[in-house]
Amino acid sequence: xxxxxxxxxxxxxxxxxxxxxxxxxxxxxxxxxxxxxxxxxxxxxxxxxxxxxxxxxxxxxxxxxxxxxxxxxxxxxxxxxxxxxxxxxxxxxxxxxxxxxxxxxxxxxxxxxxxxxxxxxxxxxxxxxxxxxxxxxxxxxxxxxxxxxxxxxxxxxxxxxxxxxxxxxxxxxxxxxxxxxxxxxxxxxxxxxxxxxxxxxxxxxxxxxxxxxxxxxxxxxxxxxxxxxxxxxxxxxxxxxxxxxxxxxxxxxxxxxxxxxxxxxxxxxxxxxxxxxxxxxxxxxxxxxxxxxxxxxxxxxxxxxxxxxxxxxxxxxxxxxxxxxxxxxxxxxxxxxxxxxxxxxxxxxxxxxxxxxxxxxxxxxxxxxxxxxxxxxxxxxxxxxxxxxxxxxxxxxxxxxxxxxxxxxxxxxxxxxxxxxxxxxxxxxxxxxxxxxxxxxxxxxxxxxxxxxxxxxxxxxxxxxxxxxxxxxxxxxxxxxxxxxxxxxxxxx
Amino acid sequence: xxxxxxxxxxxxxxxxxxxxxxxxxxxxxxxxxxxxxxxxxxxxxxxxxxxxxxxxxxxxxxxxxxxxxxxxxxxxxxxxxxxxxxxxxxxxxxxxxxxxxxxxxxxxxxxxxxxxxxxxxxxxxxxxxxxxxxxxxxxxxxxxxxxxxxxxxxxxxxxxxxxxxxxxxxxxxxxxxxxxxxxxxxxxxxxxxxxxxxxxxxxxxxxxxxxxxxxxxxxxxxxxxxxxxxxxxxxxxxxxxxxxxxxxxxxxxxxxxxxxxxxxxxxxxxxxxxxxxxxxxxxxxxxxxxxxxxxxxxxxxxxxxxxxxxx
Numbered sequence: 001x002x003x004x005x006x007x008x009x010x011x012x013x014x015x016x017x018x019x020x021x022x023x024x025x026x027x028x029x030x031x032x033x034x035x036x037x038x039x040x041x042x043x044x045x046x047x048x049x050x051x052x053x054x055x056x057x058x059x060x061x062x063x064x065x066x067x068x069x070x071x072x073x074x075x076x077x078x079x080x081x082x083x084x085x086x087x088x089x090x091x092x093x094x095x096x097x098x099x100x101x102x103x104x105x106x107x108x109x110x111x112x113x114x115x116x117x118x119x120x121x122x123x124x125x126x127x128x129x130x131x132x133x134x135x136x137x138x139x140x141x142x143x144x145x146x147x148x149x150x151x152x153x154x155x156x157x158x159x160x161x162x163x164x165x166x167x168x169x170x171x172x173x174x175x176x177x178x179x180x181x182x183x184x185x186x187x188x189x190x191x192x193x194x195x196x197x198x199x200x201x202x203x204x205x206x207x208x209x210x211x212x213x214x215x216x217x218x219x220x221x222x223x224x225x226x227x228x229x230x231x232x233x234x235x236x237x238x239x240x241x242x243x244x245x246x247x248x249x250x251x252x253x254x255x256x257x258x259x260x261x262x263x264x265x266x267x268x269x270x271x272x273x274x275x276x277x278x279x280x281x282x283x284x285x286x287x288x289x290x291x292x293x294x295x296x297x298x299x300x301x302x303x304x305x306x307x308x309x310x311x312x313x314x315x316x317x318x319x320x321x322x323x324x325x326x327x328x329x330x331x332x333x334x335x336x337x338x339x340x341x342x343x344x345x346x347x348x349x350x351x352x353x354x355x356x357x358x359x360x361x362x363x364x365x366x367x368x369x370x371x372x373x374x375x376x377x378x379x380x381x382x383x384x385x386x387x388x389x390x391x392x393x394x395x396x397x398x399x400x401x402x403x404x405x406x407x408x409x410x411x412x413x414x415x416x417x418x419x420x421x422x423x424x425x426x427x428x429x430x431x432x433x434x435x436x437x438x439x440x441x442x443x444x445x446x447x448x449x450x451x452x453x454x455x456x457x458x459x460x461x462x463x464x465x466x467x468x469x470x471x472x473x474x475x476x477x478x479x480x481x482x483x484x485x486x487x488x489x490x491x492x493x
Numbered sequence: 494x495x496x497x498x499x500x501x502x503x504x505x506x507x508x509x510x511x512x513x514x515x516x517x518x519x520x521x522x523x524x525x526x527x528x529x530x531x532x533x534x535x536x537x538x539x540x541x542x543x544x545x546x547x548x549x550x551x552x553x554x555x556x557x558x559x560x561x562x563x564x565x566x567x568x569x570x571x572x573x574x575x576x577x578x579x580x581x582x583x584x585x586x587x588x589x590x591x592x593x594x595x596x597x598x599x600x601x602x603x604x605x606x607x608x609x610x611x612x613x614x615x616x617x618x619x620x621x622x623x624x625x626x627x628x629x630x631x632x633x634x635x636x637x638x639x640x641x642x643x644x645x646x647x648x649x650x651x652x653x654x655x656x657x658x659x660x661x662x663x664x665x666x667x668x669x670x671x672x673x674x675x676x677x678x679x680x681x682x683x684x685x686x687x688x689x690x691x692x693x694x695x696x697x698x699x700x701x702x703x704x705x706x707x708x709x710x711x712x713x714x715x716x717x718x719x720x721x722x723x724x725x726x727x728x729x730x731x732x733x734x735x736x737x738x739x740x741x742x743x744x745x746x747x748x749x750x751x752x753x754x755x756x757x758x759x760x761x762x763x764x765x766x767x768x769x770x771x772x773x774x775x776x777x778x779x780x781x782x783x784x785x786x787x788x789x790x791x792x793x794x795x796x797x798x799x800x801x802x803x804x
Contacts, residue, residue, distance in 0.1 A: 300694060324696040338694055341687035343754055352684055353695040355677040362677045406695070 001062055001078065001159040001191060002026050003048070008057035009215075010043055017043045019215035021057070025160060025191040030182060032202040032223075033195045035212035036235055036453065036486075041195050042084075044212070045162050049074040049081045072101075078159035082149050082166060090138030094148045095120055097137050098155065123151060127181055143174030150181060161185060162193040165287070167201060179205055197285045199228045199490045211235055228492055229483070236453055236482035244458030245433050247477075249441045251461050252276035256414055256445065261306030263289070263296035268470035269306060274414065274447060277440045281460030282449040283485050289469040290449045291333060294416050298323045298330040310414075324353065329407035333418035333449070339403040340391045347373035347387035349402055354409040376405040381431050397428025404432065408439075415439070418449045433459060453482050467491050507747050507763040510796065514767060518774035525777050532656055538769030539658035540717045542762060544736060545743035546669050547597075547710030549761045552744050553673075554706050555686040555753025556611035560600060561714040561740055562733030563622035568592040568715035570626050573635035573728035582644035589715045596622060597711015601704030619737070626730050636727035648723030658720045665713065670758050682706060686753025742789075743768055746796050767792070 003025040010018040018040045025031055033041050046052045048059060050068030059066055061077070068074040071081060089097055099116045106112040120133055129147055137145055146166060153161055167175045182192060182205060196202055202209060203223055210220040211234040218234040219226075256274040263270070270293050274280050284290045296303040299317030308315050310326055317323040320330065332338040340349050350373040351358060358372050359365050373387045380401040384394060391402055400420070407415060420436075421429045436446055436459060450456045456463055463480040465472045465488035472488040486492075518525045544561050551558045572589035576582050596618070603614045638644075650657045673679035684692045685702045692699050714733070722728045746764030749756025771792060775785045 298694075320694050321696040321698065330694060332694060337688075338690045341684060341691050341754070343687055344684070348680070348684075352680075352692070352697070355680060359677055364675050364677060364680060 003079075003160060003191070004058075004060045005044070005048060006058050008044060008047060008059075009055045010040075010047060010052060011055060017215055018047075018054075021212065021215065021217050023210055023217060023220070025193060027159070027189045027191050028186055029208060030186055030192045030194055030206045032206035032209040033193055033212065034197070034202065034209060034231060034235060036451075039212040039235075040215045041212055042164060045081060045164070045193065045195070049079055049162070075153075075156055075158070078157065079162075080153040080156060080158040080160070081162040082146070082153060082164065084164040086142075086145050086149050088137050088145045088149065090136070092137060093134050094131055094137050094140060094144070095133040097148055098133075098152050102156070119155075120151070123155060127151070127154075127184060129177055129181070141171075141174075143170045143177075146170065146174075147177065147181075150178075154185070158190065160191045160193070162195070164195045165197070166194075167196065167198065175201075197490050199231070199492050202231075203228065228487075232483050232486045232490070232492070236486050244455070245430075245437050247279070247440075247459070247461060248437065249277045251278035251445075252443070255311055257307075257309040258297060259307040259309070261293070261296060261308065262304045263292050263469075264302045264304060266292070266469045270471055272464055272471060272474065274445050275461075276445055277443050278461045279436060279440055279446045279448055279459055281456035281463040281480075282447060282466060283451075283453065283456045283463055284466035284472075284489050286451065288466045288489065290466050291418055292469075293466065294330070294418055294447065294449060298328060298416060300330070324410065324412075327410075327413040329410060329412035329415045331403055331407060331415065331417045331420055333422060335396070335399055335403055335422075340399055342390065342392040344391055345388050346377060346382065346384060346391050346394070346402055349391050350376050350387070350406045350409060353406055357410065372409065373405075376409050377402070380405045380408070380435065395424075395428075397424035397431075400424050400428065401431070404435070408435075412444065414445045414447070416447045416449075419451060420448060421450070421452070421455060453485060456480070456485065457482065465489050504748070504757075504760075507760050507767065507796070510746075511763050511767050511770065514770050514774070518770065518778070522774075522777050525774060530773070530777070532651075532654070532659075534769055534773045535659035535662075536656040537773060538765050539656070539662040540720055541736070541739045541743055541768060542662050542765035543665055543713050543717045543720075544710070545740040545761045545765050546665055546758060547706075547713035548737075548740040548744050549747075549749055549756065549758050550669075550673070550682055550706040551611070551710050552741070552749055552751060553682050553686045553753055553756060554703050555689075555751075556604060556703065556706065557615065557741070557751075558597075558600060558707060558710050559612065559615040559737045560596070560619040560622055561710060562736040563619045563626065564593055564596045564711050564714040565718035565721070565733035565736060566728075566730060567596065567622045567626040567629070568711075569718035569722045569728040569732055570630050570635060570730060572715075572719060573638055573722060574629070576638045576644075577635060582639050582641045586644070586647065586716075586719045589719050590712050593711040593713070593715025593718075594708045595711070597714070598704060598708040600711065601707030604707065605700035605703040630728070630730040632730055634727050634729045636725075638722070638726050638728075644723055645726065646723075648720045648725075661716065661720065665716075666758065666762055669709075673758050678702065678705065683754055686755075688754070739768060742793050746793060767796075 006022045008018050008021040021044055035041050043052060047054045049071045050073055051071050068077065089100065095117060098120055104112045104115045117133060124131055131144055131147055132140060166178060170178060185192060194206055206223055208220060208222055209226060209231060211218045211231055213235060253276055254273045255276045259271050260269040266289065282290050292301065295301040297308065299319045299322055315326055336342065347370055351369050354372065358368050370387060377387050382398050382401045382405065384398065391399060394402065420432055440446060448459060457480050460480065461477055463475045463485060465485055467489055475484055524530060548558060568589045571592050572585045575585040575588055600615055600618055603609050604611050646657055648658060652660055673682065681697050681702050684697060685699050689699055718732065721732055743764035744761050745751065746767050747756065747760025749760060771789055775788060
């Protein structure tokens with residue numbers, strides 16, 4: 001089976017995710033699809049399998065123009081997508097998961113468990129893998145769940161298999177098994193799309209590499225004809241324009257030291273320090289563990305061991321309350337889920353962490369609270385008629401400003417910002433960058449987690465790169481090129 | 494502007510309903526508006542209202558408390574036992590409130606620290622507290638408690654023409670309105686129900702807020718129990734059965750969202766008055782108690798459906 005996608009375009013609202021994308025998938029070929037977060041890889045594959053409809057472009061299957069109405073129809077036609085978030089019913093056994101959508105029945109229409117088990121066992125043997133088929137899926141490792149998903153797809157007799165970062169959650173041994181299965185599929189003439197950020201895997205397991213950036217296909221080359229350097233350059237190759245305000249403050253002495261911090265479920269420990277008035281950018285790929293590290297520092301999630309020293313004092317934050325008392329603020333990446341109570345007015349949201357400070361005797365003083373919220377709202381430039389309107393009435397950018405306002409109100413000495421400008425418009429972004437500069441000039445230190453490389457490079461005094469839950473390196477501003485960051489983030493040298 | 498009008502209408506909805514109910518019943522029977530009947534009405538409403546005030550706090554944190562009736566019975570039985578044992582009856586009322594705080598506090602601790610769903614936790618303690626009451630009383634009422642006039646006044650007396658239970662209701666209403674609207678604790682009660690995650694990250698002591706809500710409800714249930722015990726001069730082991738449903742109904746009728754974070758205690762007072770007016774009015778109109786239940790259910794449904802449409 002050969003699939004050709006040409007001229008594919010797709011917008012979600014005003015966000016043009018795909019502009020002009022072309023890719024060709026051939027039988028017996030492993031095709032790597034690479035690009036930064038948000039480059040449009042998953043969207044492209046979702047269009048192929050019928051989850052989204054393309055705004056423009058043509059898909060041909062063996063020369064015939066085709067669109068699938070939904071993923072199930074694509075599957076019936078031999079095109080299967082194994083998502084990063086597995087489609088597993090954790091309360092059913094692996095066997096039941098395998099056959100849920102295509103059960104085997106006996107003569108009188110009842111489920112034929114014996115036949116299903118026999119077939120699944122035979123298939124496992126054929127592929128030389130071991131699976132506890134009768135065990136509840138929720139009790140199995142992610143690797144075993146993933147194998148089950150792959151097995152299910154194979155039993156559909158798929159001709160095209162798309163895998164979205166399949167190795168991200170696997171152990172080394174499981175990854176080896178995955179590759180063995182992939183080679184076997186390839187030998188059977190299956191076309192495989194392999195979405196991954198890991199250079200090493202891509203170069204050892206794939207035949208062709210297509211790089212996407214900002215909704216375009218930048219290059220498609222056989223593995224032999226390209227290099228890691230070239231791929232990285234293609235992934236990040238945009239210039240950083242004059243969009244970012246100049247950093248004017250020189251960082252001072254070290255204020256925060258994190259030493260040997262081990263967030264729960266991490267295999268490695270994290271150590272770094274932060275200076276007064278510094279912006280420390282934190283870069284890394286999605287799933288590298290950046291957010292988890294920040295949550296562990298702030299006391300939202302548990303950590304096993306490690307030391308946090310703030311202005312020479314050893315501190316241990318069991319819950320956010322402790323971190324707040326020590327003068328740390330945390331601007332979450334999940335604005336709607338963790339940042340704002342959408343039903344609450346703008347004013348009530350802003351004053352939420354500040355109630356004790358504004359009303360120390362525990363009795364609310366409405367005038368003082370409204371003034372407090374009004375001042376902060378104006379300082380951040382929140383566009384609203386009144387702080388009495390609900391937070392849900394604001395645009396994304398203004399909501400983000402409200403989240404920042406409520407923390408600025410505490411006059412923190414350190415602010416952790418997790419994706420501070422995600423999903424907001426250019427104007428609001430610039431406002432937030434200016435505020436970051438203003439704050440650091442007043443001696444506030446900022447840790448900024450961001451998936452946008454230009455932002456990280458444009459705003460940071462230093463850049464810490466996280467790769468698979470460990471600090472891959474800390475770059476000074478002058479060394480923080482897109483290539484250097486991506487290299488560290490993908491585990492290259 | 495338009496939004497303001499619908500907002501106001503929504504807030505006034507329960508009050509309009511109550512007034513309409515008053516007018517309809519008054520038209521159908523003259524004796525409804527007689528002073529003695531209105532006094533009676535307030536006396537009947539007070540018990541449910543006092544419990545429902547606490548339930549409002551609990552529901553605002555997006556919880557629920559099914560154990561209020563059992564707490565009422567157990568704290569009353571303990572109080573009656575104290576009085577029979579020779580304790581000063583007024584001190585015994587305070588002790589009973591203390592028992593309510595402890596029993597409610599246990600609910601709160603199980604829910605906050607044990608992370609048990611409030612419905613399940615209080616379903617369990619409802620059974621446990623009721624069982625404890627039966628064990629403690631051996632299944633018999635504790636009667637003939639005291640002839641202390643102050644104690645009897647708590648359930649039966651009048652001050653300036655108003656029944657004392659109604660005064661207790663209004664005083665608790667004023668205090669709790671202040672706590673909910675004018676203190677940081679009240680604001681945090683709304684916040685926890687609005688979003689536990691946001692509240693936690695904002696440094697709010699969410700466990701303390703929850704435990705307070707349940708302990709308060711426990712205390713108010715005990716006070717309601719003391720009123721009943723004083724009126725009967727006897728503590729019944731089966732007292733308070735089914736009271737949780739009336740209290741929840743009052744809160745919901747008052748426009749408080751069962752999802753938490755939205756609502757107000759004024760609505761709960763009106764909700765309790767609506768239920769009380771229905772009970773009282775249907776009795777006066779000689780509607781059989783079987784039909785009364787159907788009518789009550791329909792009113793609750795209509796109120797909630799109306800609220801949905803406006804939202």
